[in-house]
Amino acid sequence: MANTRCAFRVLGVALAAVLIGEGCGKVSGRSVSLLGSTSIQPFAEVLAEQYTKKNPGHFVEVQGGGSTAGLQAVDNGLADIGMCSRELTAEETRQFTRILVARDGLAIVVNADNRVTKLSIEKIRALFAGRLTNWREVGGQDGPVRPITREEGSGTRESFVRLVMGKERISRRALTQESNGAVKELVKGDPAAIGYMSLGLVDNEIGAVAVEGAPPTTDNVLAGRYTLVRPLLFVTKGAASPAAQSFVDFVLSPAGQRLLEKEGLVRAR
Amino acid sequence: MRVSPANTQVVAVGFMWALAAITFAVLVFILAFILAHGLPHVTWSFLTQSPTSMGREGGVFPMIVGTILVAGLAVLVAAPIGVATAVYLTEYTREGRLTTVIRFGADCLAGVPSIIFGLFGFVFFAITLGMGLSVLSGSLTLALMVLPTIIRTSEEAIRAVPYAYREVSFGLGSTRWQTVIYVVLRSALPGISTGIVLSLGRSISETAAVMLTAGSALRLPRSLFDSSRTLALHFYILAREGISMPNAYATASVLIIAILALNLLSYWLMRRFVAKVGR
Amino acid sequence: MKRDKLIGSVLLVVALSAISGLALIAAFIFREGVPIILRVGAGQFFFSTDWEPSLGHFGILSMIGGSLAVTAGAAVIGVVFSLGLAVVLTQFAPPGLTAALKPAIELLAGIPSVVYGFVGVVTLVPLIRHLLGGPGLSVLAASIVLGIMILPTITSIAIDALQAVPRSYVEGSIALGATRWQTVTMVLLRAARSGLVAAVILGMGRAIGETMAVIMVAGNALALPHSPLDPVRTLTSNIALEMGYASGDHRQALFATGVTLFIIITLLNTAALAVSRRRAGRRRVG
Numbered sequence: 001m002a003n004t005r006c007a008f009r010v011l012g013v014a015l016a017a018v019l020i021g022e023g024c025g026k027v028s029g030r031s032v033s034l035l036g037s038t039s040i041q042p043f044a045e046v047l048a049e050q051y052t053k054k055n056p057g058h059f060v061e062v063q064g065g066g067s068t069a070g071l072q073a074v075d076n077g078l079a080d081i082g083m084c085s086r087e088l089t090a091e092e093t094r095q096f097t098r099i100l101v102a103r104d105g106l107a108i109v110v111n112a113d114n115r116v117t118k119l120s121i122e123k124i125r126a127l128f129a130g131r132l133t134n135w136r137e138v139g140g141q142d143g144p145v146r147p148i149t150r151e152e153g154s155g156t157r158e159s160f161v162r163l164v165m166g167k168e169r170i171s172r173r174a175l176t177q178e179s180n181g182a183v184k185e186l187v188k189g190d191p192a193a194i195g196y197m198s199l200g201l202v203d204n205e206i207g208a209v210a211v212e213g214a215p216p217t218t219d220n221v222l223a224g225r226y227t228l229v230r231p232l233l234f235v236t237k238g239a240a241s242p243a244a245q246s247f248v249d250f251v252l253s254p255a256g257q258r259l260l261e262k263e264g265l266v267r268a269r
Numbered sequence: 270m271r272v273s274p275a276n277t278q279v280v281a282v283g284f285m286w287a288l289a290a291i292t293f294a295v296l297v298f299i300l301a302f303i304l305a306h307g308l309p310h311v312t313w314s315f316l317t318q319s320p321t322s323m324g325r326e327g328g329v330f331p332m333i334v335g336t337i338l339v340a341g342l343a344v345l346v347a348a349p350i351g352v353a354t355a356v357y358l359t360e361y362t363r364e365g366r367l368t369t370v371i372r373f374g375a376d377c378l379a380g381v382p383s384i385i386f387g388l389f390g391f392v393f394f395a396i397t398l399g400m401g402l403s404v405l406s407g408s409l410t411l412a413l414m415v416l417p418t419i420i421r422t423s424e425e426a427i428r429a430v431p432y433a434y435r436e437v438s439f440g441l442g443s444t445r446w447q448t449v450i451y452v453v454l455r456s457a458l459p460g461i462s463t464g465i466v467l468s469l470g471r472s473i474s475e476t477a478a479v480m481l482t483a484g485s486a487l488r489l490p491r492s493l494f495d496s497s498r499t500l501a502l503h504f505y506i507l508a509r510e511g512i513s514m515p516n517a518y519a520t521a522s523v524l525i526i527a528i529l530a531l532n533l534l535s536y537w538l539m540r541r542f543v544a545k546v547g548r
Numbered sequence: 549m550k551r552d553k554l555i556g557s558v559l560l561v562v563a564l565s566a567i568s569g570l571a572l573i574a575a576f577i578f579r580e581g582v583p584i585i586l587r588v589g590a591g592q593f594f595f596s597t598d599w600e601p602s603l604g605h606f607g608i609l610s611m612i613g614g615s616l617a618v619t620a621g622a623a624v625i626g627v628v629f630s631l632g633l634a635v636v637l638t639q640f641a642p643p644g645l646t647a648a649l650k651p652a653i654e655l656l657a658g659i660p661s662v663v664y665g666f667v668g669v670v671t672l673v674p675l676i677r678h679l680l681g682g683p684g685l686s687v688l689a690a691s692i693v694l695g696i697m698i699l700p701t702i703t704s705i706a707i708d709a710l711q712a713v714p715r716s717y718v719e720g721s722i723a724l725g726a727t728r729w730q731t732v733t734m735v736l737l738r739a740a741r742s743g744l745v746a747a748v749i750l751g752m753g754r755a756i757g758e759t760m761a762v763i764m765v766a767g768n769a770l771a772l773p774h775s776p777l778d779p780v781r782t783l784t785s786n787i788a789l790e791m792g793y794a795s796g797d798h799r800q801a802l803f804a805t806g807v808t809l810f811i812i813i814t815l816l817n818t819a820a821l822a823v824s825r826r827r828a829g830r831r832r833v834g
Contacts (some may be wrong), residue, residue: 033403033486033496045323047488061486061496063402064506068793076396146683152601153793172610175685175779176768178789181510188511189674190683278729282640288632293649295696296656299667357563361556371567375820378570380750382757382815384784388791389573392580392799413573416566444552474660477759477788505760506664508669522665527599528658534653540630 008242012190021249030058032243034151036070036083038153038197039178040102040232043071043263044083050259060247064179067155071096074237080244085155085198086162092103101251103266105199105221106159106228107208109174109189116140118210125195130171147174147196148183156180158231160196202263215246221266232265303525307518315519320487324503325513329520331489338404338490339483340472343411348465351419352454355461359427360422360449379417386414387478397481402496404468407483408503414478415468422464426457459541466535468527476501500524577810581803593804597772599786601794606801608808611693611716613772614687614780615756615812621691621776622755627700627748629695631737634706639732650704659699666765668693673765689781694755695763702751709743710736742823749820755812759784783809 018171041064048060049180065073070082071092088098106126110116116138119127124130128147136142148169150157161170175193183195187206199216203206208216211228220226234248250256257267287490318328353422358368390410400406430453456462476499484496498506500520507517588606598606631652637646668689677684717777718741721731737744759782767779768789781789787802794802 031404042323051322059488061488063485063496063794072793072795077399078395078401151789151793153790159424166489172771173769173779175683176770176781176789178763179510181512185509186685190677192683274727274730278727281729281733285632285640288629289636292629292633296652299659299663302667305664309831341760350562353559354563354566357559361559372569373817374567377810377814377817378574378755379589380757380817382759382784382809384757384759384787384791385577385809386573388787388802388806389576391791413569417570420566439826446552446555461557469821472738474658474662476660476662476782480788501660502763504660508662508666509764516607517666517824521660521666524660525663526611528660529655530649532655532658535806536654 009125019188030057030243031061032081032241032247033061033063034083034234035063035065035073035079037067037232038064038181039085039156039201040083040101041200043102043135043232043260043265046263047251047256048247049258050243051247054250055246058243058246060261061156066151066153066178068153068229073237077126080236080241081248084233084235086230087159088233088235092174092188095237096235096237099241099248099252100231100268101248102232102257102260102268103130103221103229103232104232105216105218105226105266106163106196106209106230107199107202107216108194108196108209109187109202109206109226110194111187112153112205112207113191114140116209117207118213120212121164124211125168128165128170128174129168144192145194146190146192147171148186148193149174149176150183150196151176151178152218155230156196157199160228161232162197163228202264206264218261218264229266275489276370289448300430300525303521306515307520307522308335310515310519311522315516316523319489320503320516323512324487324507324516326516327469329383329503329516330521331487332498332500332503332520333523335404335483335490336473336499336501338493338497339411339499340469340475341405341477342404342408342493343415343472344465344469346408347412347416347419347468351416352423352461354420355423355427356449356454359424360445360453365500372424375417375420379421383414383475383478386410388480389413390482392480402484402486403494403498404480404483404490405493407479408493410478411475414475415471418468418471419464421463422467423457426460426464427453429460430456437502459538463516463538466538470531470535472528473524474501475499476505476532482508500527550749569608574810577803577806581805581807584797584800585804585807588801593801594808597770599770601801604797606797606803606804608783608786609788610770610772611781611805612808613781614766615782615784617687617773617776617780618690618694618762618766618782619752619755622694622698623752625695625746626698626751626755628654630699630706630747630751631744632705633699633802634710635732635737637703638710639708639728639736643759650707653700653703654697661697661758661761661762664693664697665761668761668765676777680777682775683767683779685765685779686777687766687773687780688760690766690782691776693761694758697758697761698751698754698808701754702747705747705750706740706744707743709740712743713739735800742798746820746824749816749823753816753820755780756812757784757809758818759788763788 041062044062048062052058052060067084067086070084073079074082119138123138129146133145135145177186180197180201183197184206187193187195213226214220216226221229240248261267315328317330319331362368387515394400394406394409395402403407430546434452434456435448438452479499479502485498485502486496487498490497504517504520507513593606595609597610598605598607599610672689672692673684675687676689713736718731719737721735762782763785768781768785769779770781773780781803787805791802
């Protein structure tokens, strides 16, 4: 019996210590939390690593969830900065503060073995709407077309719908994945797949098609020849907290922008 | 052409054995697949370092800490409450409509999908109560999730204690509470512990309920109010997004070994229970 | 004596808070979900396949179809393999083997669902894609993965049901000259039928609640499946995919999906309970 009492006492002290620890992080104003677009997430992570290296004692936390989830999180107070990979609606512009941190091409990706290397926007729309169902119809090998899309709250999806689909709906038979990485994995494994994702995250495991004659490179994005481009935004509610502002300043600084360029994005300025 | 019953038996039983063999082949395959790919990468540095570049390199130390905090706290909260509730239901009330209703309710809630607990926890703990994406939100959500199971298993363990034990205790002049503590709970302890250990195992494996309550931050949590990624969620993210397959397999291996250990523990506890109460 | 009463009251308070806490969850889910069902119209909500939250369309028929399809598939696999396993372990295996294999079955139950899903994605999905066509992410893949996941549940309850049949039934059958297999099919399975049905129903309850493994292998397409090779989205996957960013009506629709799941699982639980009670009733008479 005495042993159990002793154990409980130790437990109580330990619990109190951990609970008290909460004071150190959130209140001291040196922690920033970002939440939102899975397109921005890897780049935010890289920036966070650099930032904490340069500013020891600062704490940056990055989570995914999708662009709309990011806006929600900022609205609910779950995060300091929302990451958004699409343009804000009029309503959202009124609610939030918009900070452009980079620009990103929207790549149309196919399996590495797919012979198709260029498509027009019209053809892309038809493929994703389910009007064209065989790769033969766009110059590829005979076989079914399997479009892959993102969840509704994805900024990448919203940008794709705005830039390519217009009024037409994506096929209801399209497979849904919940992040850029998941789309890439699926396209990598399925020869019939076609999807859309952040250009900055494309590597040589999959193929990205040329759109309207322009190959998907950052140069073409900068020059305006590759037209599928969307903004990458940091979003805050009102003014950013000092810790958040400090991080944003780093991201917009030449060092931060250089880092983003190295990773495959297009700089904001 | 009539097939003799003896021949039918040979074929049918052979078929049944084949089914059984396939089932175990599948189990062995899953374990071997993960462990073969993952164990070589589970090094000491993997277990003690933090991840870098989104988990492509580095280790899973923050995830181990996160998992222990989230799952451990959940069980720490749910166990006393659940056992106390079970004690009350069995020792301090009569069997009747109320207890039947409560039991049915606990059974139903034990079957509710974990994603619904996740949705509830996200809206209630993280947003409404303002706890945010944190270890606290995650563990409270998980505590609610395992509470019905702990109540039910504790209740069954307590009811399995022969009434004679209680009679003897009362005969010797103890109060009800003394009987509960020194006689009933002591005998039912292994059974209760089994339920708690199983709930711990369930909490550790849980992904859907922690995704949006504990969040998915990669850093080591400094307090209960920080977000933290559990091992299961980390594995899901690494594997789903193809970030690092070796690390994914290694993470899964750590998870499986932990669960194997917990299973062995609960099995040992159950054997002690059977020995004690002689069922 | 007074101390005893005090402790009794403390326990009462704890028990009441625990129970009311759990009741709170159910109440919360219903309070958030039911209004949107009424606003959209129950017919529209449950029987329309039009799920387009950005336009305010909330029809979950596709997801109900998806959940039912993968659960039914899982039940088929569960029935075949679990019952076979239970019969073998209780009737034809030496007791030592049974004792050694039961913990192995429980181990299957402990493997996290994300591991099942991952192994399914890496091994099963490409196999289905190559051998049978389609995207591989399909009803079939989800059914197989779920079937394996609910095996331990069904097997352990089935074993209990089979072992509860009085030995006299089996011995009587053998004495009358039946082979062991004939005894199994004509006597044992029939006598344990309600318990076995209860086992399958409870397994189905588990399958319908599974989320992570299904997200990984089912494809999450919004259309109703026309064949086992078609991709599907289940009720649980829908909640998991959208809850991060849903707000307002959309979030309430997700709670309403939760209500639907709650109702389905309560129905399954009640059915299982009724079925196993009927068995006890019949035994008392016969």
